[in-house]
Amino acid sequence: MTTKARSPVTAGSIVVPYGHVVGNEKWRGSEISQRLQGKIKLIFEDGLGLVDFHLSNKTCILYISEADLVAGDEFKRRLVRFRNASSLGGIVIVERTQISDQYFLAVQKLVVLELGMVLLPVANQGEASQLIIQLVREQSKDRSSNPFLRKQCSQLAEASVFRTVQQIPGVGKTKALLLLQQFGSIHRLCNASVKELEPVVGQTVAQQIYTFFTLCS
């Protein structure tokens, strides 16, 4: 896969229209392109450099075929050049077949652990097109529809605080409630003296609580 030496990555200059994918001219007529047609709007552009597909203004795909893996280290140079030149989020799609399987672990280590990029294996171009369709759908969806990006509603702290106070040895539900009604917060409870604790929970437990909070661990 030849690339222009002058501009390895056209970082930022590519504007991807909403719901579209911009594909590198070299993919015209390929199986991926054919399978993407009709599912998503694919436009081809020349001069995308190292990038195979731009999914958005921020995310792009670099495709590593079985042949690339077998051919040697050229694809590694390509990935490193991309990483050094671009601020785009790079998703590396790699063909993991019976033949290329032996290289997979090393590629994964390079891409994910060393370059900090995303790596997703596929068996062939057909699977790659299915994956790309899902990636595009995810990108064009509202953030809140992604369960991992959704803001989680926080629970009332009362139940948690109540549970925390019951972790103090000698303190059950009843004493926990009395302590919280008297001192109001964990912070204030931690700073209570034995004298202040005694009227609430009795002498023995007051000493126990005080020791729990102040003894070196």
Add this chain to the structure above:
Amino acid sequence: PSLTSRDPLEKEASLCILVDSREISSGPEVISSLKAVHGVKVQVCSLSSSDYVVSNRMAVERKFQSELLNSVNRTKVIQRIQRLQSMFERICVIVEKDRVKTGETSRFFQRTQCYDGVLSALVQAGIRILFSSCQEETATLLKDLALVEQRKNAAILVPTEVEGRRQELLNFYLSIPNISYLAALNLCHYFDSVKKMANSSPLDIATRARVSQQKAEEIYRYLHYGFDVQMLPENLRTKGKSGAAARS
């Protein structure tokens, strides 16, 4: 900075990984391989939220490929990962190939839209994904993750064995909402007492618990939260003895 250049001394420092006790049955070879092949210090504890903890900030969830293939497990998988997101700065999901049972020929993996959908959502949320074909490979990946985290000064350095009084303290700290097992361990170890912890600033909590400033502020706010008995759910209040009985 290049991650490939290794300081020879770093290899000497032993890596520590926390393993959830349920992994003893579901991933025995992961554990034995971590110990025997990689020389990692493995501490089995009841993490409940995640399968593995490889650093102060990273939790690792091990999932079988089949668990991501159909929507049956989807909700369960999502809930577990959401819970991790509330506790840890970094999350990695290791997708492991299902085991071929004896007598069964290699299982045919039929990729589904659900599978690609979950992967896409994880990628979009910045959750790391690694692929493994067996338990031994999973162990190698865990060790690699722990090594990368060590190079970024996030390695687990606190003593992980807990007993006696320290267990009581740990349970107390673990009851703080959305705190990770490791942050609770760090609080136990790096603060002289609960009182000192309760009186420290968010910055101090962040430094000693090895958590983000944001998480430290969350902990700080929790410690100072003004409890209102009216807001306590009724079912929690009424169970157990009555207040009058306890006072006598």
